[in-house]
Amino acid sequence: MKQYTVVDLFCGAGGFSEGFHQAGFKILRAYDIWEPAIKTHNKNHFNYGKDIATKYDVYKLSTLPRDLFELEVPDSDVIIGSPPCVAFSNSNKSGKGNKELGIKLLKSFLRVVARKKFKENSILKYWMLENVKNIEKYIQDSYTMAELGLPGFDVLKVKKIGTGVYDLQDYGVPSSRKRYICGDFVKPEKCEITKSLGVVTESLGEPGTLDESLVRDPNFDIVLKRNQLTDHHYKKEIPEFEWQKAKRQKMDKGYMGVMSFPEKMERPARTIMATMSGSSRESMILDYSKDSDDRYRYPTIREVATCMSFPIDYRFYGDSDSVKYKLVGNAVPPLFSYSLAKAIAKQDQCYLPSEALLKSFAVEDGFVNLNGEIFPLKEEQTKKPNAKFKYHVPYLKIDAFRAELLNSFNNENVEWVAEIHKGQGKSAKVYKDFEFSLDFLSKFEFSIISEFIDKMSSQIESFERLQEIYIKTTQQRENECLIGPEELLEGLKHLINNNFDNHNDNVEILELNISIPQKILISHFILSELISVIGSCEKSKIMNL
Template identity: 50%
Template sequence: MQVVDFFCGAGGFSEGFEQAGFKVVKAFDIWEPAIRTHNMNHSSSGKVVAENRNVLEIAALPDEEFHKVVPDSEVIIGSPPCVAFSSSNKSGKADKTLGIQLLKAFFKIVARKKFKKNSLLKYWVMENVSNVQYYVEKEYTMEDLGITTLGDKKLKVIHENSKVYELQYYGVPSNRKRFICGEFPDFNKTLSKGIPLKKVLESLGTPYEYLNSNIVDPNYLLELKGLEVTDHHYKKLLADFEWKKAEIRKRDKGYMGKMSFPEDISKPARTIMATMSHSSREAMIFSDKQGEYRSPTIREVATIMSFPIDYRFYGESDSIKYKLVGNAVPPKFANTIAQAIMRDVKQNYVPPAYRKKVFSSDSNFTNLNFRKFSVKEEKQKPYSTKFKYHVPYLIINSFRVELSNKFNQNKDKVSWNVVIHRGQGKNAEKYENIPLTKNHFMNVEINKMETFISTHVKTISSIDNLQQNYCLPSNQRANLIGPEELLQAVREFIDEHFNNESKIVVENMTREIPLKIAASFYILFNIIGRLKND
């Protein structure tokens, strides 16, 4: 059976179908590293499968040219770019316009192939992030899709088995969740329990560990010599300022859920993102046996995504390769869908054994093995760098005190603001200019707070200094106070002097405020208010 793959990326969807015995006859993408990766892994016959063509343009082609460009096939698969729909992009509030256009372009292509005379198309599958389910209609008329030649036909998109799937139960060593829809047979979970990250890491070994021995793929019946496994025998160590920033963002996000630091290897791996990050909440960080922290190798993230260990990723840098992996459809999940289709067609279907990939000698392939990565040096930030964070590890009943900056139109004058937040998302509450006075606290508390405030106002001196200090690299801020140091100092002060969990009532506020939150706000608000504003 033949397959056409749209938005093919690095070829994960195609890989899963090829492993099940399908023939991928054509694939489309617009990113050259993805096209090259797909072709080098899926063109063993010498025929180029993936082409650089825009799916929006393909969908709009006149009939005769359209059917020449898109060959007839029994199956169409596709995974339109999902960045606009991802909940991690602007907290899910990114502009969806282009994303919806790409979805409809894919559906238009499916409809044109499905409803053409003597159509071969029997199955089609679209994969995407979970949030896409809220932007896909149950069915589309031809008018909805901009098709004028197919009458009153309707393309049904949502079927009984169109839903969000947890990929850890389909052979992918990751807790990745994905929505799929289309026309395909139902299929069962292949695992009752997810594969822990520990199994992946132990199978591959740490970088350089199995150079002179064999590496056994944890996902396939495949074994390679250590040196044959590409993009694994190197280390990318993280600088202190990188992992420390990641650590606080992972452990100190109570309203978003705390995350393990470093990764919890007893569970399936977290979702691999498309962007390689070293200091964000989403950063994947492994601990090294020498007590250092490092980024995962490309081979590690590829194996987490269930790519075979002989799969090659064609990019000149680790960030390009990481994006190729992170954007892909995990082959094991794709293979589960593909096998279900095969069983629907062939009663006695037996999945073929995995066939090791054969690559011609290619001097243009960049293998990261033995590449030296220098530890990143922290640079001075531009003066106009934004800051927004709360008193660390102090979130009580969803309340937190946040310090942030903003700039004038010319970006050369800074101001600072202190607010109390409660909750996150649609029901979040924000309190500014709260009428907190000395009368809300006991005399002993006020005396200690005023001493703390005076000391820090004297040390920081001005609004501008607070920003200037923030922009300096960590190693140049030893005796200076920027916003991060100020928030940490407030946290330590609260820990030392406020031990009870009482609450206070503030005029014009409908909720009682935890005393520790109120004290943090009072301290920060008064420090900012008393700093010189040159």
């Protein structure tokens, strides 16, 4: 049976190649510019002892003179590639980042495809491009040779049958990851079973269990002894100041929905990112152990790699966990790639291995195994003097309304303001400096508010002092019993919950032609009055209201 050949552009750690390799395709050549990715690809894939991946700028590769281009890029049946997606990702300035470089690299990939497809006696049958779903709006249906900077009158059709956004968990990948695929390919078949994060962690076992019990790969038919798993037998704990921030981001973002904290094991893992973080909304956070309370850890490299469907014998050649994490997070999940390759193999009756293809590595090949690594607990650092703050009263969101406290800088002078926010994105609304009445409050409730403002203002004193306290570490603030903006909002939350919980109606604000919940107005009023006091260093005239 015939065996198709593959060229991989922007190959990264080799996830795209790995899927085709497991489906029996022969990887001829791969290109990238990042040394750890090239090394990882070469150590996991080789042809007769020769390196497959080479360091090459794909843009320069795509513009080589014909003779050099043909010398550098072998003819193949398939071309695959995943140009860097940062320019198109929603995480890049909320999707508003500069797209110029991304489009340049996209065209570089298409230029290579066109040069191979439209050459005389071409053998290229299939090609496919993988990227974030947001790239769809920046890819044309087709490109003329002139648009790709090439001679001739051929037209490269890009959006053909099967083109679209794929949810990779539908193809056996144990994580939620939506990707856009275009090109000339066979649409893959979906899997009937969705794999969860719990399946991954149960298969791999507790990190540090160095025994000879067997581990069965949840993605490929591979079995290893547990003590043969690399990059798994260690624990890296997330410090409390980081996971507390992540918890707020996940469960109380303000204008976004609630996310699980820690991860829900019965669902596919969240999208694996390229940056390892323990303090963001996208952070993947696991319980430190089954018996621990309020202790959390990062997933091991083996756990995230398996969530991305890399075989459990695949190795990542980075000298730190952050480099290895990036290698994994930037990759195309091999199981999805395998689905694409298998669809081609079945249609064209190509060779398709009946068993998973195992890896073999030299004893001394520069691999850094994180097993047994001891990671010191990260210490919180003081913030920069001009650190920005923007947050609402914790867990107080009503009909998308929230009372926010934020700072800004005029030269080196800091100012604090209170605002009411509603919604997100283009439909977001911000309300400040408007008139409203709190005539629904009793005198006793006003006295409670006055007492709270007096207490807080006596400890905060001024805008500058509030900023000085804010930039200190959590531990410093606790040791010195200081009230910073986070403690202020936390105190305000308790004040509202304990004293104003029965104020569930809305108030019509004629000036704004909008109805705002009473608790939000009360919170905004308190913050505004407090800011007025500490901004002017005068006591509030609140009792005269």
